[in-house]
Amino acid sequence: MVEKECASCKEWQEHYYWEHMDVSKIRFFKFMTGDFAKGIRLPEKFTRKLDGQITEAFDLKTASGEAWRIGIDKNGDELFLMSGWKDFVKAHELQENDLLIFTCSGNASFEVLIFEASGYEKVSSRFANIITHNMQKNSDNKAHRGEHEKNHTLSDSEDTTTTPFQLVGSPQNTSTLQESSGKEPSRIVTSLR
Structure with a gap:
């Protein structure tokens, strides 16, 4: 039988978690629901604990190694990821019920893991910058080849x-x-x- 923890112990754990624990162990998650493409609200508890330490933006680093600077809007006691968020959503093909896990990696920096509604990691999130780079490269090659084909016949x-x-x-x-x-x-x- 598990003993119920006392209020003092719980308070000490909260204090330790937010004030003394390695920052890389602080994390939260967000389900992509509703009108998430416009912006997402950060968890209330997280916002309260960072009150006064919030900058104008967060840096989000995805599994592909890309870093995204996302602007923060404050509305009362709530914080929202807004500016640049729409581009992040589009680049990572976020869909309804996808899950994002944010892990603090420093002052206003987070590593982000992206999971599909199925529970599996979204594979495309690991290759976002590679795919974008290769698509641009292929597009440039096709444009060059098209120009070449206009000038040469076999x-x-x-x-x-x-x-x-x-x-x-x-x-x-x-x-x-x-x-x-x-x-x-x-x-x-x-x-x-």
């Missing part, structure tokens, strides 16, 4: 109507292949990506 004959995507075995070269082999050529379907 051809194995005098046929200037053949596009760079049509290779040997395409309908434009069928008659030449049929004459030499007597067989219908197989078609090769490829595209440059």
Whole structure:
């Protein structure tokens, strides 16, 4: 049978937690519900304990290593993550009932773990900056390649109507292949990506 703890012990634990414990062990979580994309309210107890120590923004570091500076709005005794939050939500594809765990990592800095409603960590949150970087890189490469394709054509004959995507075995070269082999050529379907 578990003994009920006394009020003095509970008070001492609270004091120790907020005043003496390693800051990296202080954490809270938030479910993404309602109109969370506009901003989220920080837990009341957390806000009370940090009263007077709050800066204008928090730095949130995700599992991908990205750091986000999110502005804080104060409304009475409540604190809200607002400025920059919408971009954070979009970049991490946050959805209804996702769970975020905030772990204090210093003065106004938090590491954030993102979980789906299923309970599993949101895999995309670990690769957000890599995906964004690669998408930009691929976009730049496609733009460059598109410019390259406008200026250069590939051809194995005098046929200037053949596009760079049509290779040997395409309908434009069928008659030449049929004459030499007597067989219908197989078609090769490829595209440059």
